[in-house]
Each structure stands twice: as structure tokens, then as C-alpha cells.
Amino acid sequence: MPMSARLSVNINKVALIRNARGSNLPDLVRVALDCERFGAQGITVHPRPDERHVRYGDIPLLKRAVTEEFNIEGNPNPRFLQLVLANGPDQCTLVPDAPDALTSDTGWDTFTKRDFLTDVIAELKSAGIRTSIFLDPDPNMVEGAMRVGADRIELYTGEYAKRYHTDRNKAIEAFVETAEAADAAGLGINAGHDLNLENLAFFQQKIPHLLEVSIGHAIIADALYYGLHNTIQMYLQKLS
Numbered sequence: 401m402p403m404s405a406r407l408s409v410n411i412n413k414v415a416l417i418r419n420a421r422g423s424n425l426p427d428l429v430r431v432a433l434d435c436e437r438f439g440a441q442g443i444t445v446h447p448r449p450d451e452r453h454v455r456y457g458d459i460p461l462l463k464r465a466v467t468e469e470f471n472i473e474g475n476p477n478p479r480f481l482q483l484v485l486a487n488g489p490d491q492c493t494l495v496p497d498a499p500d501a502l503t504s505d506t507g508w509d510t511f512t513k514r515d516f517l518t519d520v521i522a523e524l525k526s527a528g529i530r531t532s533i534f535l536d537p538d539p540n541m542v543e544g545a546m547r548v549g550a551d552r553i554e555l556y557t558g559e560y561a562k563r564y565h566t567d568r569n570k571a572i573e574a575f576v577e578t579a580e581a582a583d584a585a586g587l588g589i590n591a592g593h594d595l596n597l598e599n600l601a602f603f604q605q606k607i608p609h610l611l612e613v614s615i616g617h618a619i620i621a622d623a624l625y626y627g628l629h630n631t632i633q634m635y636l637q638k639l640s
């Protein structure tokens with residue numbers, strides 16, 4: 401029987417609420433610890449250059465507190481890389497998002513960015529940090545991901561989520577092909593973006609080697625109705 405993918409809760413939206421008032425409410429570290437207590441198997445943060453969500457200063461505090469897998473994702477500009485190397489998360493997910501991007505909406509071109517990614521990944525690896533690179537569902541990009549030395553890919557699931565209600569079997573096709581290519585190349589498979597209580601179970605069912613999903617927006621939105629504890633348990637149930 402395939403293993404369940406691990407659930408890493410992205411707490412960026414919690415930081416967004418905190419930042420709205422300039423105080424420390426909600427307390428991001430406390431929320432991270434509560435997510436773990438409620439069953440999260442990892443905590444993800446995505447510090448962006450404008451620090452509108454998680455701030456750079458949050459990272460050392462989270463690193464000290466989090467006991468499950470700590471994943472920092474973002475575009476590896478020099479400041480980001482320095483932050484990651486100074487804090488040594490379990491995993492770093494590299495994302496090619498523009499500084500002013502509303503949210504991550506595209507994966508790497510692993511061929512044109514080959515030299516850049518190779519250097520960044522080598523640096524992270526020499527610090528003992530597992531690397532994952534954000535990819536569109538395109539099997540052609542997998543070979544490039546392997547060549548640059550990534551340990552895993554993170555499938556960008558935005559298009560899957562968008563097309564799920566129209567035809568979920570069609571929506572998943574390219575993801576299955578890309579996951580198969582990743583598996584054959586010896587790369588681990590993560591996934592994230594717009595996954596939710598409706599589309600998550602089918603995704604995991606069709607991508608049996610899925611190792612981890614990172615979910616933020618929908619978990620925080622669902623928590624408004626069900627509470628954070630119930631919500632995390634509901635997501636875990638979808639993955640079981």
C-alpha cells in the first residue's frame with residue numbers, strides 16, 4: 401500500500417494577518433507549534449523580498465521552535481540564500497517567483513537556468529539541506545531537474561486545481577506523466593498550490609509516490625469554519 405504524503409502546513413497567511421496590525425497577534429511561532437500538535441508533519445514558510453507575509457526575522461525563531469520538517473521556499477536571490485544557509489532548514493524549495501508576484505505561478509525552466517540552479521543546489525547540498533525545485537507538470541523539465549542535482553521536484557498544482565471540476569482525469573494527466581518521469585530519474589515528488597479538501601485525495605491517489613504536499617491558503621480559509629485542529633485532521637484524513 402502506498403504511503404501517505406506528508407502534510408506541511410504553509411503558515412504565510414497567518415503572518416499576513418499578523419502583519420495587518422503591527423502587533424504579534426496571531427503569534428506565528430505558537431501557530432506553527434499548534435499546527436504540529438494538531439498533526440502537521442511539516443511547517444513551510446515562503447519569505448518574499450517585501451516581507452508581506454513571513455518576515456526574514458521570523459525564520460530563526462521558527463527554526464528553533466519547529467520540531468517537524470522545516471521547509472523554506474522562495475526565489476534563491478542572495479539574501480534568501482543567506483537566510484536559508486544561516487538557518488539550516490530540512491528542505492529548501494526553490495521557486496522562480498518574481499519579487500512582486502502575487503503568488504508562485506510557474507515552475508523553473510531547468511534548461512535555461514541550468515548553471516544557476518546547479519550552483520545554488522550545490523551550495524545548499526554542501527550545507528546538508530535537501531533541495532526541491534518547483535516544476536510545471538512537464539516531463540521534459542525533469543531531466544533538467546536531475547542534471548542540476550535536485551533531490552526532489554515540487555509539482556506546481558495550480559492548473560490541476562483550476563481544471564479539477566471540469567475534468568479531473570484530464571487535469572491530472574500531465575502530473576502523472578511528470579511524476580513517472582521524476583520517479584524514473586530517482587527524484588522525490590512533492591506538490592503544492594491550490595490543493596484543498598476537494599482536490600487533494602484524488603491527486604494523492606493518482607500520484608502514488610507523492611512524498612509531501614505543502615498547503616497554506618485553503619487550510620487557513622477552512623480553519624475559519626472548522627478551526628485549525630479539525631482542519632488539519634481533515635486534510636490528514638484526505639491523505640490517508
Ligand code: PXP
Pocket residue numbers: 410412446473493495503504534554591592593594595614615616617618
Ligand atoms: N508551494 C509553493 C512553492 C508556494 O509558493 C505556495 C504558496 O506560497 C504553496 C506551495 C502553497 O500554496 P497554497 O497557499 O495555494 O496552498
